[in-house]
Amino acid sequence: MKSSLKLALGLTSAITASTAVSNVAHAEDLTLCWAAWDPANALVELSKDFTKETGIGMKFEFVPWTNYADRFLNELNSHGKLCDLIIGDSQWIGGAAENGHYVKLNDFFDKEKISMDDFVPATVVGYSEWPKNTPNYWALPAMGDVVGWTYRKDWFSKPELQKEFKEKYGWDLGPPTTFDQLKQVAEFFQKREIDGKTVYGASIYTERGSEGITMGAMDVLYSYGFQYENPKKPYEMEGFVNSDKSVKGLEFYKALYDCCTPPGASNSYMGEGVDAFKSGQVAMHMNFAFTWPGLQKDENVGGDKIGYFVNPKGPDGEQFAQLGGQGISVVSYSDKQEAALKYIKWFANKDVQAKWWSLGGYSCLNAVVKDPGFPASQPYAQTFLDSMAIVKDFWAEPSYAPLLQASQKRFHDYVVAGQGSAKDALDGLVKDWTQVFQDDGKM
Amino acid sequence: MLNRTAENVARATPEPLARKVRGISDKGLAWLFISPTILLLLAINIFPLFWAIYLSFTNYRANRPNEVVKNLGFANYQRILGDKDIWIAMQTTAHFVFWTILLQTLIGFTLAWLIDRKFRGHAFWTTLILVPMMLSPAVVGNFWRFLYEPQIGLFAYAISFVTRIPPTDIQMLSNVSLAPWSIIIVDTWMWTPYVMLICLAGLRSIPEYIYEAAEVDRASNWRQFWSITLPMALPFIMLAVLFRGIENFKMFDMVNLLTGGGPGSTTEVASITLKRQAFESWRTGYSSAFAIILFVAVFGLANIYVKALNKVKQR
Numbered sequence: 001m002k003s004s005l006k007l008a009l010g011l012t013s014a015i016t017a018s019t020a021v022s023n024v025a026h027a028e029d030l031t032l033c034w035a036a037w038d039p040a041n042a043l044v045e046l047s048k049d050f051t052k053e054t055g056i057g058m059k060f061e062f063v064p065w066t067n068y069a070d071r072f073l074n075e076l077n078s079h080g081k082l083c084d085l086i087i088g089d090s091q092w093i094g095g096a097a098e099n100g101h102y103v104k105l106n107d108f109f110d111k112e113k114i115s116m117d118d119f120v121p122a123t124v125v126g127y128s129e130w131p132k133n134t135p136n137y138w139a140l141p142a143m144g145d146v147v148g149w150t151y152r153k154d155w156f157s158k159p160e161l162q163k164e165f166k167e168k169y170g171w172d173l174g175p176p177t178t179f180d181q182l183k184q185v186a187e188f189f190q191k192r193e194i195d196g197k198t199v200y201g202a203s204i205y206t207e208r209g210s211e212g213i214t215m216g217a218m219d220v221l222y223s224y225g226f227q228y229e230n231p232k233k234p235y236e237m238e239g240f241v242n243s244d245k246s247v248k249g250l251e252f253y254k255a256l257y258d259c260c261t262p263p264g265a266s267n268s269y270m271g272e273g274v275d276a277f278k279s280g281q282v283a284m285h286m287n288f289a290f291t292w293p294g295l296q297k298d299e300n301v302g303g304d305k306i307g308y309f310v311n312p313k314g315p316d317g318e319q320f321a322q323l324g325g326q327g328i329s330v331v332s333y334s335d336k337q338e339a340a341l342k343y344i345k346w347f348a349n350k351d352v353q354a355k356w357w358s359l360g361g362y363s364c365l366n367a368v369v370k371d372p373g374f375p376a377s378q379p380y381a382q383t384f385l386d387s388m389a390i391v392k393d394f395w396a397e398p399s400y401a402p403l404l405q406a407s408q409k410r411f412h413d414y415v416v417a418g419q420g421s422a423k424d425a426l427d428g429l430v431k432d433w434t435q436v437f438q439d440d441g442k443m
Numbered sequence: 444m445l446n447r448t449a450e451n452v453a454r455a456t457p458e459p460l461a462r463k464v465r466g467i468s469d470k471g472l473a474w475l476f477i478s479p480t481i482l483l484l485l486a487i488n489i490f491p492l493f494w495a496i497y498l499s500f501t502n503y504r505a506n507r508p509n510e511v512v513k514n515l516g517f518a519n520y521q522r523i524l525g526d527k528d529i530w531i532a533m534q535t536t537a538h539f540v541f542w543t544i545l546l547q548t549l550i551g552f553t554l555a556w557l558i559d560r561k562f563r564g565h566a567f568w569t570t571l572i573l574v575p576m577m578l579s580p581a582v583v584g585n586f587w588r589f590l591y592e593p594q595i596g597l598f599a600y601a602i603s604f605v606t607r608i609p610p611t612d613i614q615m616l617s618n619v620s621l622a623p624w625s626i627i628i629v630d631t632w633m634w635t636p637y638v639m640l641i642c643l644a645g646l647r648s649i650p651e652y653i654y655e656a657a658e659v660d661r662a663s664n665w666r667q668f669w670s671i672t673l674p675m676a677l678p679f680i681m682l683a684v685l686f687r688g689i690e691n692f693k694m695f696d697m698v699n700l701l702t703g704g705g706p707g708s709t710t711e712v713a714s715i716t717l718k719r720q721a722f723e724s725w726r727t728g729y730s731s732a733f734a735i736i737l738f739v740a741v742f743g744l745a746n747i748y749v750k751a752l753n754k755v756k757q758r
Contacts, residue, residue, distance in 0.1 A: 417707020
């Protein structure tokens with residue numbers, strides 16, 4: 001009887017103690033919210049070091065890109081406590097700052113001697129600042145990203161194709177440096193038989209539902225001379241959004257879609273683009289740089305078969321690329337802000353950032369990307385660096401969502417459905433965006 | 444036996460509870476039983492409806508909870524009714540509703556009429572025809588998206604086999620003219636069995652002696668169909684049309700899965716526009732007004748239709 005009692009007491013104590021210990025551990029766990037994609041897996045791996053160093057456990061809430069904005073913006077708008085840390089899209093920064101979703105990090109950066117001068121300038125403006133170009137920081141640049149291109153190096157180097165291309169277009173088949181050249185290369189490969197299979201020119205963004213076609217069209221429009229507003233008079237868009245140069249840019253994007261994309265590519269974004277390239281359907285592929293590490297490792301199209309190039313120049317020699325990527329922020333509704341700030345401090349460390357890059361994340365820290373060994377560290381590293389030097393981003397206003405929806409509709413109606421003209425689409429866009437800013441009381 | 448059971452239950456009820464229950468009238472007891480359901484209905488149906496009506500007169504945005512909510516009067520309604528894109532979405536919806544109902548009624552009634560012949564194996568064929576209706580719309584949407592795929596899809600290959608047009612040129616979901624039909628085909632494939640079931644119930648409800656009397660009068664099969672079968676099955680057909688009409692007016696899942704409203708806005712039905720305004724552009728007040736307009740439209744049309752249905756039944 002006595003021994004049974006002892007056993008029971010012992011078991012009860014053990015269970016109580018283990019529950020208490022696990023409760024303590026869980027109380028310190030941080031939840032990080034992000035999109036479900038390859039870099040997120042790298043971050044899980046990287047964060048194990050943080051847990052080792054601090055004893056703070058990390059939990060992750062990853063949501064597929066198609067639901068990423070809906071899911072996390074709902075979470076922030078409802079003041080939810082699910083996320084302690086969030087890697088939010090660059091366009092959210094205005095709304096998140098003005099609606100108080102993110103903790104302002106200026107004092108923390110000053111205290112911990114984290115300087116924004118240590119990060120790639122475009123990423124600081126794109127991911128951290130609101131209002132733009134003011135020293136008000138709401139995030140630490142976490143994942144640099146930009147739209148660039150991959151191409152089938154093995155196809156480009158086939159002697160018979162090189163010969164035929166040179167005869168037809170008068171220049172050597174290679175990564176295009178202008179959009180005109182890009183279209184020529186795409187036309188050359190469209191419906192061509194290579195290794196017994198019909199291939200197509202290029203995969204470009206045409207997705208309607210979230211942000212796809214806007215990211216793709218803007219990637220071209222910037223280099224054609226598109227501007228969001230009068231640089232001297234904010235929110236004045238007439239003659240800038242719908243300038244003649246912008247019209248030409250949008251006409252080019254439609255021409256590229258009509259002539260040189262695979263059949264049925266009317267709703268294609270990051271995933272569909274990767275699939276088209278990986279399955280050997282296309283000679284060139286527009287996509288964010290985050291896809292490159294995965295493609296480089298691919299057995300069928302990676303290694304020596306793949307090459308990378310920066311977004312080409314427009315007709316006047318201007319060259320820009322659409323910014324992607326995100327900063328990491330502390331959610332103001334979190335009860336664990338202190339631990340979350342510890343994570344940001346740890347993440348800003350140079351060694352951690354170097355490991356981040358080696359695992360497949362794109363560091364924004366100058367010390368990493370300006371290291372002499374960086375360009376040779378990966379076949380795509382130099383293209384990434386060159387692309388990050390020419391980035392432009394979509395509106396990051398609190399009303400970015402209706403602004404984005406308007407451009408999605410106007411661009412898709414014209415480019416994919418062929419309704420109206422490029423001028424109609426851009427005139428309509430000015431009208432829609434003006435309405436949004438009027439509703440916001442900004443005009 | 445029943446009385447004895449009731450007595451046993453009454454005896455087993457603790458005295459304090461029994462006293463309480465004895466003090467409640469039949470009407471009170473009825474209210475006691477239905478009140479949880481009523482409360483639930485009020486919470487999940489009636490309150491949101493009135494809340495949406497209130498929001499429809501404001502500039503409220505769900506993604507800006509801290510912003511001051513202004514009363515806009517009827518401005519949201521005026522803006523919606525004057526918005527060209529909204530009218531295009533309504534036309535797209537009307538086109539979709541018209542063709543799906545027409546095809547589903549024609550095919551559904553024909554199938555029901557054939558099944559009603561009670562040929563050998565008719566039970567097996569009935570079960571087989573009902574399969575699409577039993578599938579989840581998410582499964583059907585994804586399944587047909589692959590079928591429509593121009594490079595690997597079976598649908599494109601089947602059409603190509605018949606027409607000799609290369610399969611890669613049969614772009615059902617990307618082509619502006621074909622995309623609306625791609626949705627109509629899938630919806631018809633999935634929901635014709637439902638119409639067939641209702642029509643079959645109508646056909647089986649026609650008493651056999653009427654046909655026997657017609658036979659005695661030497662009425663031809665054609666005459667029997669027009670004078671007996673169709674008029675007597677008409678209320679059932681109209682009921683099926685009502686159910687499918689209401690469902691297809693608010694069609695969302697299939698369109699979202701197959702085309703997402705594209706290419707461009709060619710398949711953007713009203714519910715897709717509503718979702719975009721409410722959950723992508725976050726115009727909560729504006730989208731509430733649009734939802735109320737849609738609700739009134741469906742409710743009004745359904746009421747007119749039900750009156751017509753009653754008239755047909757009375758004939």
